[in-house]
């Protein structure tokens with residue numbers, strides 16, 4: 334009996350040592366210490382033993398049971414510790430690894446260009462003025478010498494909200510509002526950038542929404558030579574000192590006289606190429622002397638005050654500057670396009 338117990342102990346401890354996972358260990362426990370296990374059997378059979386042997390065998394059986402049980406518990410503890418250690422190893426964060434670079438955004442090409450233009454005019458003493466994109470018909474058309482019935486006011490050309498309210502078709506209403514606020518006194522010197530809207534079918538050169546920058550200077554004794562001087566300074570800073578400008582007669586309802594400004598072509602140096610379509614000149618903006626009717630409606634006495642105004646399209650300027658062939662690139666937000674223009 335004693336031999337049998339020693340044998341059982343050796344066998345069980347060996348199996349505990351060999352057990353590779355919790356399941357195997359549990360099996361050993363059931364096999365040797367369970368109700369139907371060999372040790373329970375020994376204890377049950379004690380009745381058949383001589384009386385004096387019973388305590389010795391009983392004690393021994395209990396010791397063996399205790400030893401196996403302890404071995405199982407220790408093995409289990411070791412397994413749990415090993416599992417935890419493994420998990421900790423796997424989940425270790427190497428804080429010395431360099432981080433992944435964050436995806437930082439940047440200003441849109443049009444935003445940068447508009448800010449660049451704003452800065453040039455701020456340098457010449459202009460202020461920035463902004464106004465509503467949903468605008469009264471009065472400020473968008475009427476106050477700009479575009480009376481009811483004028484062809485430019487066709488319902489087909491603008492997004493009307495009601496008969497009297499529409500999405501502004503240019504940023505000129507901001508200037509009309511700014512002049513009005515001055516109540517007929519003192520100089521106005523503003524740059525008005527912003528989004529404008531026209532009813533158009535989008536294609537490579539048309540968009541129903543685009544941007545504009547307009548400028549306005551109203552004061553006593555403002556002359557056309559002032560307009561030319563300011564535009565010349567702008568063109569040289571924006572496109573290069575070597576550029577020449579020229580003014581051609583044009584027409585706008587809100588200016589009289591009206592002009593179109595071209596800059597000399599850098600690609601061919603004036604010889605004529607595909608960029609300037611053989612002319613040596615590239616059209617950049619429209620301008621003119623503020624129409625007396627516009628001054629008068631805004632509260633200025635046109636006999637005392639004169640002014641000049643100009644307007645340009647940042648999309649057109651960016652397309653010329655970077656050789657962009659489709660206006661829709663500005664609005665479809667493809668980062669492969671936009672990232673090309675991020676300054677370092």
Ligand code: 2NL
Nearest residue numbers: 505508509587619620642643644645
């Ligand atoms: C163009 C031409 C222009 C103006 C805009 C203006 C505004 C007031 C009074 C008079 Cl309040 N004029 N703006 C004047 C001439 C031309 O824009 O080709 N823009 C893209």
